[in-house]
Every structure is written in C-alpha cells, then in structure tokens.
Amino acid sequence: MKKELPIALSNRHIHLTNEHIEKLFGKGYKLNKLKDLSQPGQFASKEKVDIVGPKGELKGVRVLGPARNKTQAEISLSDGFKLGIKPPVRNSGDIEDSPGGKIVGPKGEVEIGRGIIAASRHIHMHIKDAKEFGLKDNDTVRVKVPGERGLTFDNVLVRVNENYALEMHVDVEEGNACGVKNGQIVELVG
Template identity: 45%
Template sequence: MQDISLDYIVKEVIDRVKKEIFIEVEASGRHIHLCEKDINILFGQGYNLTKSKELSQPGQYACNERVTLIGPKGTIKNVVVLGPSRPHTQVELSLTDALSLGAKIPVRESGNIDNTPGITISTEKSSITLDKGVIVAKRHIHITPEDAAKFKVRDKEEVKVEVLGTRPLIFEDTVIRVSKNFRTYMHIDYDEANACGYKKGTLCRIIK
C-alpha cells in the first residue's frame, strides 16, 4: 500500500508541474460547422443534430451526422459535423485535403470567412453549394484568462510554440485565443500533427 501511495503522490506532483509549464495539444481532423438553415436543407426541416461525443471545449461536440464535400477536382466523404449550430456554415480542412479537392484554400482564424472559396456539401437527402466558408484553420491555443496570465500571453497575440511530439517542432504564428469559456489546449490540424509526430497526450510550451 505504501508503494501505491508513493506512486500516486509522485504522479500527482508530476502532473501539477506539467500543468504549470506545458499545455496539452489536440489534433483536429477535417470537420464542418453548420448554420440552422443549412442543417434544415441537408437533413430535413426542423432536424436536430445528434450528439456523438463531447469535445474538450465546453459546449462543443461531435455529431453522428456526416456530409460529403465536393470540390473542383475531388470528393471527400464522411466529414464529421460539429455542434451546436453556428451563425454561418464553415468547413475546416487541411492543406492536404485542399489538394485532394483541387481547391486553393487560405489559412484563416475560425470565423474569418470573407473572401474564402465555397464548396458543395451533400447528404443522402440534399445538397447545397456555398459561395464562401472553406478555410484551413490557423493553429491556435484556447486558453483561460488565468492561464493567459500565468503564461504571460494576451488575446490575439501570435507566439512561437514548441510541440514535444516524437519529432519535436517549433511552430511560429500560433494565435492565442483567451476566454473564460475555454479550456486550455493547443489545436493543430492533421498535417501539423504528422509533421511533429503527434500522439494523444503530446505537450507543448509557449516560447516567449
């Protein structure tokens, strides 16, 4: 029992030290956020998205629903819908996905969809064609105000971040996003995850 208690104490101390120095990284795959109007077109009038699992950010969740994306030169099937609904439909892809679709997609912060390309979105029931809304999400860190103070960063600041995967890399131009409604995590896409040798539990540190 003594050994078990000591192991537990050591683990707790290590975990606390990690939280003081490091931030956990999450890899985000291709997905889509839908507005209510587009949900009704794609799945039926009055349709409610069905929750599959909670995500790390409070109130955000993956849905059971899937869509197909149709670009100028290719198609990507089985793209997960994230909930809840948003004011504007937004598709988030990697640069590799953009090549598969034959589309030129800019790197943008989430929500900044002006002057972005559109795409056709289809389900078994219907399809829509957007005139804008497709982006490669700029890597970013969701961070609480308390953690922002601890790490000495501010909202919209861009920082360098060392990601300690199996192939450690320093990512520049990482956007800090501060909100009391966030949990502190860094988000990268699958291209970036593959580059740094990401696996679940990978940590990073902000370089100031």
C-alpha cells in the same frame, strides 16, 4: 517556470448553420451528439456530410455542433488539392474571400460561395490561463513540441475566452509532421 499545455489534432470537420442543417438533414432536424469535445459546449455529432469541389470530393466529413451563425469547413491543405481548391490558412470564423463548394447530406445539398479554410494553429485559453501565461487574446506565440520529430511551431494564435479550456490545436498534417499525439504536453517558448 515552464509554460506547458496539452495539444490536440483537429481532423477535417464542418460547422453548419441551422438553415443548412435542415436543408441537408430535413426540416426541424437537430444534430445528435456523438461525443463532447475538449472545448466546453462543443461536440462531435453523429452526422457526416460530403464536400464537393471542382476536382473531387471529401466523403464523410464530421459535423460539429452546436449550430453556428456561418457555415464553415475546416480542411487540410492536402484536402484542398483533392477538392481542386486552395483553402486559405485562416482563424476560425474568418471566411472572407475563401473558396466555397457543395455540401451534400442525406436529404439535400447546399452550395456555399465561401467558407472552406485551413484553420490556423491556435491555443484556446481560459481567462485565468491567459493571466498565468502573461498573454492576451490575439497574441501570437511559439510552441515547442518534444520528441524524435520535435519541432517548434511559430505563429500560434492565442484565443482567450471565459468559455475555453486550455489546449493547442493543430491540423492532422501539422501533427503528423512532428509525431504528436492528442493530449501530449507541449511548451510555450516565446
């Protein structure tokens, strides 16, 4: 039996704490939902911020909600060159020893000492999917992308949670390298 799942490209984005939302957008401010994301309870907000590094800036970075307990920006390696930083490739939430920068909103700015990463490629799996695939949280697998520029992704982290929906996430650079489209079906091969 083939082990197939959908893939999606993740563009640069930022997760903010409630404290940082208020500093950037105003006291008592709440994020406004633009659209739901594939993972239950997660959404793209209408709000955007700029991220400033030592050599440049990224304008109009989408804020994702809901608020998190740590501010974290997920960018591509090329975005890092533009900012003048070297974001480590990390699992979401692992921001230790990562670079920081200035976050600029319409009502203020925040300097973060860490929190800018390039997210590791990963698969979100519901507990039922993990059981069906014979996997557990924090396993690493290989995933084959078909097509004219097809390739196999190594070192894909499996993240299992009862609140997840089955989907693999890669950043835009990785997706563009193999010509993948959102929702395309890929195969877990090892």
